[in-house]
Each structure stands twice: as C-alpha cells, then as structure tokens.
Amino acid sequence: MKFVYFSPHFPDNGATFCSRLASAGVTVLGIGDASYETLRPELKSALAEYYRVSNMEDGDQVLRAMGHFIHRWGRIDRFESLNEHWLEQDAGIRTDFNIPGIKRDFVDNLKQKSKMRAFFDKAGVETIRQCPYVDRAGVEAFIGEVGYPLVIKPDQGSGASNTVKIASAGDLDRFEASRRPGVSYVVEQFIDGIVLTYDGLVDREGRIVFAASHRFEQSIMGVVNADSHLNYYCLPHVDPAIEQAGRAAIASFGIREKFFHIEFFQTRVDKRIVALEINMRPPGAWMTDAINYAYDMDVYREWASMVADRAVGGPFKGRYYVGYASRKNHIRYVNGHQAILKAHGDKIVHFAPIEAVFSRAMGNFAYQFRSEDFDEVKAIVRFIQAVED
Structure with missing residues (x-):
C-alpha cells in the first residue's frame, strides 16, 4: 500500500500516525509546507519521500505533488490528512485520482451541520x-x-x-x-447538557472495531468565548445509549475505514441523547493519547493496522479515567507547576504547551493524568485550575 499523508508535520501526532503506518508495512509519502530539515526524526524515518509545497491551500501545487508521486511510485492507494481543515481537499484529491475514501460528492454531508441532520434522522437519533x-x-x-x-x-x-x-x-x-x-x-x-463523544475506528467493511468515549462537562462555546481554561475526561467505558446512537449513526453515514468522532448531548434533566455533529477524523487535541492511557493500548497502531488491512487487536478493556486540564496564561492560578507535580506527579502522564492555533479552546498549557477513581481525577482538575481570588 502506498499512502500519501497530507500535512504529516502538523499537528504533532501526524508523526506518530505515519510511524505506525510504516511499521505496518505501508509506504508513506508526505506532502507539507515545512522544510524537510525541520521534521521530527520519527517522521523523517517513517516517510519514504517528502514533497514540500509553499502553500498547502494551493490545489495546483498539491496536484503537482501527486503527479510526482504517481510517476515515482505508481498508483496511490490512500490520501489522508486526518484533519478537519483539509477534509474538502482530501475528498477532491481522492476524486481526481480515483482513490478510495470519501469523495467530493459526499464531503458536504460531513462538513455542513445542516446536512448531517438527515443522516442522524435516518439513524433514529434525535437531533437539535x-x-x-x-x-x-x-x-x-x-x-x-x-x-x-x-x-x-x-x-x-x-x-x-x-x-x-x-x-x-x-x-x-x-x-x-x-x-x-x-x-x-x-x-x-439551546440544549442544557453535557457532551459525550463516541470515538473509534470503523473498518473497510463497516465494522466498528474499537470505540471509546469522552465526557465534557463544560461548554466549548463558553470556554472559547470567555477565553477560559478547559477540562474533559476520557472514560474507561462507553455509555450504552451512546454506543447505540453512535453505531446507528456510523451505519447511516455509510463510513468505511476511518477514525470517527461523534458528539452527542446528554440532557441534564432527562438524560436524552441528542446528536450534535459527526467528524470523520480522530478526536482532537490530546484525546487519542487519552484513549491510550485509559485503555493501555496504542490506538495509532490499531488505526494503521486497520488501514493496512491487518487484524486489529483487542478487545481492549478500559481501566482508567483520564483527565485533561488546561491553563491560560492570562489567568492567575493558586498552584504553580512544581506544586502540581509534587501533589499529583504519580498520576500525571503528560504535560506540555499547546500549539498556539489551538490555544483559544484547548489552553496555553495542559496536563493529562489518570486514576481508576473518577473522583480523584476530578480533584486533580480542581487543584490544577484553582484560581486566585
């Protein structure tokens, strides 16, 4: 299999996706606007060839890159970015070069919220x-x-x-x-509720081979508009109602060989499940890593195995609740970084700055941590995000 990965250098986890593809025996070819010298070593070693374009929005440059790869490597089997921003570009390239996957004539159903409704309705899932x-x-x-x-x-x-x-x-x-x-x-x-996601992998026969779920008790809209910090949780289980709604939605949209990320409201008053939107990509930010920490797995590797038409592992059993807590530079917090590490270092699995383009929603700096006790994870969130009076 020859796989063109568009924008392998951004976001950072593109390097991991490419590395797992290469390990699965896939020939990985990259198109991006970063210079080759700036690519992470993990990414360089995964790529059989990298083609730099000066402007990734310029379709003519991307077409020339594809022409080069086809001349050099023969037929291209897959073209993918795993990124919402490039969904239309991905579909256009697949259409122009007859590459399997979502094509130009279907992509609007995944981009426009107004068009998603018909598929949720067909699935029997309530919509807003x-x-x-x-x-x-x-x-x-x-x-x-x-x-x-x-x-x-x-x-x-x-x-x-x-x-x-x-x-x-x-x-x-x-x-x-x-x-x-x-x-x-x-x-x-307006729906008064929490957001529960249905995240996972659907293979080329339409079988869901892995699924997980995240819980957002905050409104992302409120976080963005108030320029506040964010927290969410990866759960070690999927709510049965979310599982049922998610499976029905995947079947309705007819998606194959993809990561999926579906957002549902669970209303606070009566616990109804209401569809919010569907995304045919991995869940954003650090959520793929949260899945790994919750299930003690490598979801990047399982995705690559699925794409390479190898057996996906599992079944994977969730063990940990994984929390995400971000901080904003303009907010004064009670506890500093060293105090956080001293108090909860045994539970923290990752911390790092957030790329500037994502910081409005995801924070300037974030921590990830896990425990088998959900109350303990929530307590760590409160400690990290405690604000000075």
Whole structure:
C-alpha cells in the first residue's frame, strides 16, 4: 500500500500516525509546507519521500505533488490528512485520482451541520431543532417556536469558532452587527447538557472495531468565548445509549475505514441523547493519547493496522479515567507547576504547551493524568485550575 499523508508535520501526532503506518508495512509519502530539515526524526524515518509545497491551500501545487508521486511510485492507494481543515481537499484529491475514501460528492454531508441532520434522522437519533439563518424575521419565528436561549454557529466549522449563545433580543442585535459576511449560519435550540463523544475506528467493511468515549462537562462555546481554561475526561467505558446512537449513526453515514468522532448531548434533566455533529477524523487535541492511557493500548497502531488491512487487536478493556486540564496564561492560578507535580506527579502522564492555533479552546498549557477513581481525577482538575481570588 502506498499512502500519501497530507500535512504529516502538523499537528504533532501526524508523526506518530505515519510511524505506525510504516511499521505496518505501508509506504508513506508526505506532502507539507515545512522544510524537510525541520521534521521530527520519527517522521523523517517513517516517510519514504517528502514533497514540500509553499502553500498547502494551493490545489495546483498539491496536484503537482501527486503527479510526482504517481510517476515515482505508481498508483496511490490512500490520501489522508486526518484533519478537519483539509477534509474538502482530501475528498477532491481522492476524486481526481480515483482513490478510495470519501469523495467530493459526499464531503458536504460531513462538513455542513445542516446536512448531517438527515443522516442522524435516518439513524433514529434525535437531533437539535435547527433553522438556517436567512434573516431576522426567520430567526424571530424560530424563537417563537423554541424560545430563548439559542445558539448561532457557522454551518461549516469546528471547535466552537464564531459560535454564540443568544439569550435576548439584545444579544441577537449584537450578533447581527458583528456577523461575518459570506458565512452561512444555522440557528439551534439551546440544549442544557453535557457532551459525550463516541470515538473509534470503523473498518473497510463497516465494522466498528474499537470505540471509546469522552465526557465534557463544560461548554466549548463558553470556554472559547470567555477565553477560559478547559477540562474533559476520557472514560474507561462507553455509555450504552451512546454506543447505540453512535453505531446507528456510523451505519447511516455509510463510513468505511476511518477514525470517527461523534458528539452527542446528554440532557441534564432527562438524560436524552441528542446528536450534535459527526467528524470523520480522530478526536482532537490530546484525546487519542487519552484513549491510550485509559485503555493501555496504542490506538495509532490499531488505526494503521486497520488501514493496512491487518487484524486489529483487542478487545481492549478500559481501566482508567483520564483527565485533561488546561491553563491560560492570562489567568492567575493558586498552584504553580512544581506544586502540581509534587501533589499529583504519580498520576500525571503528560504535560506540555499547546500549539498556539489551538490555544483559544484547548489552553496555553495542559496536563493529562489518570486514576481508576473518577473522583480523584476530578480533584486533580480542581487543584490544577484553582484560581486566585
């Protein structure tokens, strides 16, 4: 198998994905805009060849890179970035070169929140009440049906970017005054709940070969808009209702040989499961590593084995609750870094700065830690994020 990995240098875990592919016997070819000299040694050793482009958004440069690889290596079997930003580019290249995977004619169903609804409906999974943002009159009619608060968000986007909560006519006035021209928005009924994810691997026959779940008790929208810190948890089990909804959604979308990351609300009042969105990529930030720490596995290796059409290991049994707690540079915290290590160093499995492009949502610096006791993990979050009065 010859696999072109687009943007293998960013984010950082691209190097690990490429390394596992190479270990599975796959010929890995990379396209990126970083100079070869700056690539991590792990990535250099995994790549059979690297083609540098000056602008990754320039489709002509990417086409030339693909032409070079085909001339040099023959037919390309897979093209993938594992990155939401490049989803359309990936689909276009697969279409142009007849490479298996999601093509141009389907990608909008995975990019546009308004189009995802039909697939969740087909799966029998409840969705959030929604309408397109056409004009003020249409929004006010929707408010008449569902009331305040509302959430307005881009129809296409991720990470709660440009997403706002509307609790009054004044909030709506302020949004209309600041809305970005040329961007399509959707208006949704506000759901009071926590977010539970369904994350895992579906093979080329459509079988789910591994699944895990993360729990977000904070609103990402609130974190981004307030420029606050974030915490979440990787669970050692998947809630049965999430498992049922997630499996039905994967079947409805007809996805094959992919990582998946599906977000659901669990309402606080009656514990209903309501679909939020689907992403055909690994869960973001450090969540792939959280899965490894929770299940004592290497999900990068299992993904590579699946792509290379080898047997995926397991079954993997979850053992630990894994917490993520970030900090923001502008917030004054009670406990410094050394105090955190002294108090909880035996539970901390990783800490590092966050890449600037992700810092608004994910923090400037973060810690990951695990315990078989969920209450202990929550206590560590409180210790790390305790703020001075």
